[in-house]
Amino acid sequence: MQQPWTLPWLCALLLGLMGFLVSGSDFQHHKYEDMVRALFAVQSECPYITRIYSIGHSVEGRHLYVLEFSDNPGNHEALEPEFKYVGNMHGNEVLGRELLIKFSQFLCEEYRNRNQRIVRLIHDTRIHILPSMNPDGYEVAARQGPEFNGYLVGRGNAGEIDLNRDFPDLNALMYYYEKTKGRNHHLPLPDNWEHQVQPETLAVIKWMQNYNFVLSANLHGGAVVANYPFDKSRDGRIRGRTTYSATPDDKIFRKLARTYSYAHGWMHKGWNCGDYFDEGITNGASWYSLSKGEQNDFNYLYTNCFEITLELSCDKFPPASALPREWLGNREALVSYLEQVHHGIKGMVYDENNNPISKAEISVAGINHDVTAGVDGDYFRLLLPGTYTVTASAPGFLPFTSTVTVGPAEAIQVGFCSYGWSDQT
Numbered sequence: 001m002q003q004p005w006t007l008p009w010l011c012a013l014l015l016g017l018m019g020f021l022v023s024g025s026d027f028q029h030h031k032y033e034d035m036v037r038a039l040f041a042v043q044s045e046c047p048y049i050t051r052i053y054s055i056g057h058s059v060e061g062r063h064l065y066v067l068e069f070s071d072n073p074g075n076h077e078a079l080e081p082e083f084k085y086v087g088n089m090h091g092n093e094v095l096g097r098e099l100l101i102k103f104s105q106f107l108c109e110e111y112r113n114r115n116q117r118i119v120r121l122i123h124d125t126r127i128h129i130l131p132s133m134n135p136d137g138y139e140v141a142a143r144q145g146p147e148f149n150g151y152l153v154g155r156g157n158a159g160e161i162d163l164n165r166d167f168p169d170l171n172a173l174m175y176y177y178e179k180t181k182g183r184n185h186h187l188p189l190p191d192n193w194e195h196q197v198q199p200e201t202l203a204v205i206k207w208m209q210n211y212n213f214v215l216s217a218n219l220h221g222g223a224v225v226a227n228y229p230f231d232k233s234r235d236g237r238i239r240g241r242t243t244y245s246a247t248p249d250d251k252i253f254r255k256l257a258r259t260y261s262y263a264h265g266w267m268h269k270g271w272n273c274g275d276y277f278d279e280g281i282t283n284g285a286s287w288y289s290l291s292k293g294e295q296n297d298f299n300y301l302y303t304n305c306f307e308i309t310l311e312l313s314c315d316k317f318p319p320a321s322a323l324p325r326e327w328l329g330n331r332e333a334l335v336s337y338l339e340q341v342h343h344g345i346k347g348m349v350y351d352e353n354n355n356p357i358s359k360a361e362i363s364v365a366g367i368n369h370d371v372t373a374g375v376d377g378d379y380f381r382l383l384l385p386g387t388y389t390v391t392a393s394a395p396g397f398l399p400f401t402s403t404v405t406v407g408p409a410e411a412i413q414v415g416f417c418s419y420g421w422s423d424q425t
Contacts, residue, residue: 027323029094030101031142032062032135038101039067039131046108049073049122055130056203059158062135064203067104069127076126078348078378079413081214081341084128084305085334086204089163089218091137092154095313095326096219100131102327103334117335125341128211133200134163146319151222157198166201168193170301171232178368184248185361185370187301208303212374215341215382216299216307217260223311224272224280226257229296231284231309245285247300248369252382256340257281257308263336265329273314284309304371306382344383345404347414349373349392357394357418365389380411392416 030038043050051073054063068074076082085103087096107127110118121127132138134157141154156162170187177183194202230245247253261268261280268280277287284296299307313326349360356377363370364381365388373379373392381390385408393399397418404414 027098027102027327028320029098029142029146029323032132032139035097035101035131035135036063036065039065039104042067042104042108046111049111050108055207056199058134058136058200059198060136064130064133064135064200066207067129067131069104069107069122069129070125071123076212076374076376078376079346080124080126081346081380082126082128082211083338083341084130084211084213084216085219085338086130086133086216087219088132088134088138090155090220090316091134091139091157092141092152093219093221093316094138094141095221095316095318095323096310097131097138098323099219099312099327099330099334100129102323103331104129104131106331121335121338125338127338128213130204130207133204141317144317146315146317151316157200159198161198163198163200166198167205167298168197168302169232171230171297174301175234184368185301186303186372189302205302208299208305212380213299213303213305214380215256215338216305217337218296218307218309220309220311221313221316222273223275224267224314225275225277225287225311226260226267226281227284227287227296227309227311228253228257228281229284229300229308231296233285242286242288244283246283248367249300249306249382250283252344252384253306253308254281255384256306256337256382259340260308260310260333260337263333267329267333300369304380340382341380342411343409344381344406344411345388345390345414346378346380346411347416349377349379349394349416349418351397352417352419357392357397360392360394360397360416360418363391363393365391390414392418394418 039052043052049069049071051068052065054065056064085100087100107118111122136158137154137156144153168189173187229247233243233245258279258281270276270278270280296307296309299305349357351357358373358375358377360373361370362379362381371379371381383406385406387405389403391399391401400416400418402414404412406412
């Protein structure tokens with residue numbers, strides 16, 4: 001792992017964009033077998049920085065393959081953040097799938113070309129790319145093709161279940177806890193939740209449990225806007241109206257959404273697909289209220305991960321001829337957003353014997369949302385520039401508080417050493 005992360009150097013000469021040629025022949029729609037071949041081809045081309053693993057299966061038995069990029073694939077390195085991109089949650093929203101396949105090829109090629117921005121990103125980040133969460137739905141949509149694909153054809157999985165309405169609803173519990181001063185993070189799942197969700201949903205939740213993701217984006221289609229949580233309105237009684245539903249981290253979420261929007265070729269202009277979104281961003285509930293969604297709220301309420309939804313195309317299933325333009329419009333944004341995982345604070349939490357304290361809670365005064373340390377005792381907390389009072393606490397240990405000033409560049413390292421209650425008597 002290289003040290004330290006620094007400000008992007010003018011986007012590394014714009015990713016070497018002038019030297020990276022794109023031709024229409026590079027782009028095609030990938031059915032399941034084609035997608036699998038493409039992912040394994042990347043792994044073959046860059047074997048020392050990639051790993052392919054499956055997080056589970058779809059209803060029809062297709063693997064949900066993830067392509068990992070890291071200088072130490074297969075292993076979590078302390079203080080190195082975990083990042084994920086998820087595409088094709090709705091089977092007929094295919095641009096995200098194609099962009100993530102192309103992005104994987106791009107990372108491999110630019111690493112081999114020694115593009116220092118990409119080399120540094122791969123050395124300092126563990127990147128996980130799931131091009132298709134819903135491969136069964138994609139196959140249904142692909143049989144219709146771009147010309148005849150209906151708005152809902154292939155949207156759900158093989159059981160015709162909308163996977164973005166299939167996650168446990170934690171918002172109602174969170175909104176109750178807000179009133180009763182209850183828990184503000186890592187909310188508990190309902191009993192027997194494993195038997196209440198689809199196989200694809202189960203696989204993704206287990207994935208979240210196994211990796212301490214810090215930042216994520218879910219790629220969709222049907223609009224062009226960066227959508228941030230909360231997606232579900234706090235007042236479900238309001239019908240026909242939309243209400244802004246802010247998280248305690250509303251400012252950082254807005255910044256994350258703007259990062260993608262302004263790095264995108266045209267999202268930030270606001271007018272797209274007949275709709276207008278100021279700066280190309282929107283609060284989810286302000287747009288429309290969504291329950292049981294994975295894309296934003298579940299990540300934030302159940303894990304340490306901050307996730308936004310990227311709606312990337314007016315056409316849910318654009319023709320192959322449109323893919324080169326879409327890639328050029330999204331390439332820099334995909335990299336710039338990924339780089340945001342390196343902002344805020346990070347550090348280790350130890351006891352007095354230098355043993356890591358897993359699951360230690362990291363709280364920031366004035367922001368009612370905590371994160372927890374991973375099994376190795378390392379934590380990551382996304383924050384905007386400013387001065388913060390940060391406290392680490394864990395059962396059986398005295399809390400430890402530190403004041404830290406966060407800058408606009410790389411994450412500031414703040415370590416904590418907590419002493420057990422018995423050591424203070």
